[in-house]
Amino acid sequence: MIEKQRNIIDFTLSSLLRRKGKNSALVIVYTLVVALLASVIFFTHALRTEASLVLQDAPAMIVQKLVAGRFDLIPLAYEEKINNIRGVNAVRGRLWGYYFDPGIGANYTVIVPEAEQPADGTIVVGEGIARNRKISIGDLIPLREQNGETGIFKVTRILSASSSLVSSDLLLMSERDFRLFFNIPRTHATDLVLAVGNPREIGTIAQKIVTALPDTRPVTREEIGRTYDSVFSWRSGILIVILFSAVVSFLIFAWDKASGLSAEEKNEIGILKALGWETSDVLLMKFWEGLAISLSSFLAGLLLAYLHVFVFSSSFFQPVLKGWSVLYPDFTLVPFINASQIATLFFFTVVPYTVATIIPAWRAAIIDPDAVMRA
Amino acid sequence: MIELKNVRKVFNSGKPNEFVALQGASLTIAEQKLTILKGPSGSGKTTLLSILGCMARPTNGRIIFRDREITSLPERFLAEIRRSTFGFIFQQFNLIKGITALENVMLPAYPGGEKRLMLEQRAMALLKAYNLGAKALSKIEWLSGGEAQRVAIARAMINNPTIIIADEPTAHLDSRLSREFMEAMLHLKNDGRTILIASHDPLVYDSDSVDRVIEMRDGAIIAPGAAS
Amino acid sequence: MILHPPVLALIIGSLLTCFLLAYASYYGFFILRKWDLASGSDVQLDFERKTYLISTLVTYAFAFQLLSLFLFVYTADDLCHLFVGAMCAAGTLHVNPYGYPTLLLKIINFMLAGVWLILNHVDNSAYDYPLIKKKYLILLLITPSMMAETVLQIWYFLNLIPDIITSCCGTLFSAEPRETGSAISLIPGLPLRIPFFIAMGLTLVMGVSVYRGRGKGSYFFSLMAGVTFILSIMALISVFSLYFYELPSHHCPFCLLQREYDFAGYPLYLTLFTGAVTGISAGVIAPFSKIKSLTTIVPAAQQRLALVSLICYSIFTALVIVKMMISNLTLR
Numbered sequence: 001m002i003e004k005q006r007n008i009i010d011f012t013l014s015s016l017l018r019r020k021g022k023n024s025a026l027v028i029v030y031t032l033v034v035a036l037l038a039s040v041i042f043f044t045h046a047l048r049t050e051a052s053l054v055l056q057d058a059p060a061m062i063v064q065k066l067v068a069g070r071f072d073l074i075p076l077a078y079e080e081k082i083n084n085i086r087g088v089n090a091v092r093g094r095l096w097g098y099y100f101d102p103g104i105g106a107n108y109t110v111i112v113p114e115a116e117q118p119a120d121g122t123i124v125v126g127e128g129i130a131r132n133r134k135i136s137i138g139d140l141i142p143l144r145e146q147n148g149e150t151g152i153f154k155v156t157r158i159l160s161a162s163s164s165l166v167s168s169d170l171l172l173m174s175e176r177d178f179r180l181f182f183n184i185p186r187t188h189a190t191d192l193v194l195a196v197g198n199p200r201e202i203g204t205i206a207q208k209i210v211t212a213l214p215d216t217r218p219v220t221r222e223e224i225g226r227t228y229d230s231v232f233s234w235r236s237g238i239l240i241v242i243l244f245s246a247v248v249s250f251l252i253f254a255w256d257k258a259s260g261l262s263a264e265e266k267n268e269i270g271i272l273k274a275l276g277w278e279t280s281d282v283l284l285m286k287f288w289e290g291l292a293i294s295l296s297s298f299l300a301g302l303l304l305a306y307l308h309v310f311v312f313s314s315s316f317f318q319p320v321l322k323g324w325s326v327l328y329p330d331f332t333l334v335p336f337i338n339a340s341q342i343a344t345l346f347f348f349t350v351v352p353y354t355v356a357t358i359i360p361a362w363r364a365a366i367i368d369p370d371a372v373m374r375a
Numbered sequence: 376m377i378e379l380k381n382v383r384k385v386f387n388s389g390k391p392n393e394f395v396a397l398q399g400a401s402l403t404i405a406e407q408k409l410t411i412l413k414g415p416s417g418s419g420k421t422t423l424l425s426i427l428g429c430m431a432r433p434t435n436g437r438i439i440f441r442d443r444e445i446t447s448l449p450e451r452f453l454a455e456i457r458r459s460t461f462g463f464i465f466q467q468f469n470l471i472k473g474i475t476a477l478e479n480v481m482l483p484a485y486p487g488g489e490k491r492l493m494l495e496q497r498a499m500a501l502l503k504a505y506n507l508g509a510k511a512l513s514k515i516e517w518l519s520g521g522e523a524q525r526v527a528i529a530r531a532m533i534n535n536p537t538i539i540i541a542d543e544p545t546a547h548l549d550s551r552l553s554r555e556f557m558e559a560m561l562h563l564k565n566d567g568r569t570i571l572i573a574s575h576d577p578l579v580y581d582s583d584s585v586d587r588v589i590e591m592r593d594g595a596i597i598a599p600g601a602a603s
Numbered sequence: 604m605i606l607h608p609p610v611l612a613l614i615i616g617s618l619l620t621c622f623l624l625a626y627a628s629y630y631g632f633f634i635l636r637k638w639d640l641a642s643g644s645d646v647q648l649d650f651e652r653k654t655y656l657i658s659t660l661v662t663y664a665f666a667f668q669l670l671s672l673f674l675f676v677y678t679a680d681d682l683c684h685l686f687v688g689a690m691c692a693a694g695t696l697h698v699n700p701y702g703y704p705t706l707l708l709k710i711i712n713f714m715l716a717g718v719w720l721i722l723n724h725v726d727n728s729a730y731d732y733p734l735i736k737k738k739y740l741i742l743l744l745i746t747p748s749m750m751a752e753t754v755l756q757i758w759y760f761l762n763l764i765p766d767i768i769t770s771c772c773g774t775l776f777s778a779e780p781r782e783t784g785s786a787i788s789l790i791p792g793l794p795l796r797i798p799f800f801i802a803m804g805l806t807l808v809m810g811v812s813v814y815r816g817r818g819k820g821s822y823f824f825s826l827m828a829g830v831t832f833i834l835s836i837m838a839l840i841s842v843f844s845l846y847f848y849e850l851p852s853h854h855c856p857f858c859l860l861q862r863e864y865d866f867a868g869y870p871l872y873l874t875l876f877t878g879a880v881t882g883i884s885a886g887v888i889a890p891f892s893k894i895k896s897l898t899t900i901v902p903a904a905q906q907r908l909a910l911v912s913l914i915c916y917s918i919f920t921a922l923v924i925v926k927m928m929i930s931n932l933t934l935r
Contacts, residue, residue, distance in 0.1 A: 001488060002488075003488045003489060003490055003491065004485065004486060004487070004488030006491065007481075007485040007488070007489075007491060007494075008485060008486075010491075011478075011482070011485065014473075014474055014478070018473040018474075040608075041608050044608075203687075222684070222687075223766070225684065226684060226685045226765055226766060229684070229685060229765075230605065230685065230765050233605060233606055233607040233608070234605075234606045236606075236608055237605075237606020237607060237608060237610075237611060238606060240606075240608055240611060241606070241611070264472075267469070268471055271465075271469045271471060272482065273454075274430060274463055274465070274469070275458075275463060275482060275483040275530075276454055276455075276457045276458030276459075276461075276483050276486065276534070277454070277483075277485070277486055278450060278451045278454035278455075278486060279450055279451070279454075279652070279655045280451065280655060281454075281485075281486045283655060283659060339677070340609055340674070340677050340678065340681060341608075341609075343609070343612070343670065343673075343674045343677070344608045344609045344611075344612040344674070345612075346612075346670070347612035347613070347615055347616045347670075347671070347674070348608075348611075348612055348615065351615070351616055351619060351667060352615070352619060354663060355619050355622070355623060355663070358623075358656075358659055358660060358663065359656070361659075362655060362656045362659060365655065366652040366655065368430075368431065369425075369430040369431065369454070369457070370422075370425035370430040370431040372465060372469055373421050373424070373425050373430065373465070373466075373542055374421065374422075374425075385645075387645070388644065388645050389645070432643045432648060433643050434643045434644060434645075435643060436643075446641075446643070447640045447641050447643075447731065448730055449640075449651060449727075449730060449731075449732060450651060451727065452730050
């Protein structure tokens, strides 16, 4: 049985090599299709994993105040009520917001960090801001304050590029500066962050918060994670649906190639049948042919996608998948590949290709044994 | 012994280009003899040959091969019989281009699942027997007409068949090669094999090695011939 | 609806498999009505050629079905964090009423396809296609089942709505943890261990009898193979999984497929499925040994099937016993 397969595989490979021209076109297109889809999947998965890793350091719960369904500043007085809830270890107000820089048309995320606040009058900027505004350490930057005046801030540090996926557009300043800058009273904060003792109690704690403070909305880290996940998945799903038209064209091409047997190929199969090869033997040959083509294209496509996404930072897709950000970070993603992605790609490419070529393969295999005699 | 009873073969039945290739042929072929099917093109001899060689199923009629009815055997069983019992030589040799003579000779044996090494040895021995040892690894395109003919015969022999079938084997050969071919066939017949040749070449059907000539015309046997 | 790539892949895979089977059934229907082996007409020859196509189509459908079975569970597992309270695939499958039925149908269709392929192989080994009509009749029954599964799967995914942030209070109020097939895990540990070993023992003994007796007792063997399959899964959930997880309360049948448990689920389930399909087939082909062209073929096939089934079930039992012995958990 195995010997038979070996012999047939031998013949199949030699057949493929004999018709390099026709087969290389197919393999190239196949590889590109796999590479395209694989790039999307690798990219989103890596981003998603990266985001969820980053999220692990996020606070377990955030409490925001809503006014008429819109986000508003939260009174620090609420801290006491929340602190009284059993299970809450700590509450603190968090200050952050957005600053629009008309100079380059970008939004910065301004944050007052919990630890190591910059000194008054100084700021720390992310790598993306530094790059776009050509800032170096020691530079004095003018920023337009809430009240219309312009404040001058000295840049004391630039955040490292390795963290740029999350910090690219960050601007850190001191609490005093922040409150003056955005005109936020000492009694309020942007939102409250909580540390809880037992993660299982988050649900209960959240319920109690909403009961005690009905104008607030608690958001848990898990919820944020789920939302990120859905958005990434949705985006990659949409891209794949769109790219599917590429796959369909490829399938039509593959079917055409498989059906369009040259007279020489038909003759060859006729000879094999006449010599005593059975239909299932020829089908086996076609199966190995399909496998050889699929396997080499699939692997080549995966390799190409890997290089594209993890070595060359997938310049292709970034705008769609990352959003409208102007401050685009330079970074290289950490490869996160698992069996599920490979299986998914398999179903998107190899399975449809196989289905598209079953019938042409069968049509070739049923050539009558006496066809060469009749010709 | 191969027995045909009222075998009829129709192509494209029901369609406008329906064609009756064989009209109710009845025949018994004795083994270990050299039999010729003689007739012009369109006489049905190729069709008859292909049915005798288990390459096609008759539309009507019955075939009994060595006391076993094979009329309705599924293709895989016919192929099995064909591979183990028959060896074929075609009009244009029909060797596969782009591969070596050795590989061509081994091809009919692939489905049998034999160990490759043994198969190679057997194929090599056959090629040597036909003086083609030096050309075993040459691609077919580089062989002369005579050499290709011998490769075709070697290929037909790879599964050690008891029956050799040849369809117009001398159509593209000169007289010398045609005579060499008939000599090779005589040699095989003396080995105890059955030879069936379809031909309208006088060099073939007038040869001394021939035991019986069956004449055909328009899909029917007009002279069943007898052992001469 | 979640546009997660694996979900799309599963749907595409299902649709393609359905298409393959529908195509096969279309021709199978004609073959059922007009097959006549004795005839040498063009129509009959065409039918015979078509049988190759149908075999090929069902073979591929079977292979895709197996792959999609594992991908389905994997994906359900992957998606679990999108749903409050879902810890693994078990939770995801419970999000709407279509999850578990889809999984069940997937398993059933996989088995049906496997049995059909074995039937097909036996039929092709005989010189007169003795089972051709029965074969295609069964195919005409498998196809609607496959379509039902595809529809269910699509409906399941369409109704999977993740618990993401909404504009009011989040979804914390619907935070009741979803039941994880708790009805099954209510089966207490001890009573299943003994039935499992009895059933498995009987199956192995009957299997040896079929193997050595060239088909004797195959009906009972086949029945036991099926019963053992069901019992094994139940026992896996209620007893054996505990040893793999080393936790007296973790009954989930899906977590076994994860890396942290050394992918133990794969050999367990693969051997179980294979053992079941081959074992059941041994009984399915038994009535055909009376057919003239199959008198030697069927017993030989039954022998081979019984052997494969025995090997698979033995491996499964060995894996389970070894784990029970070396596990850090002791249940008394």
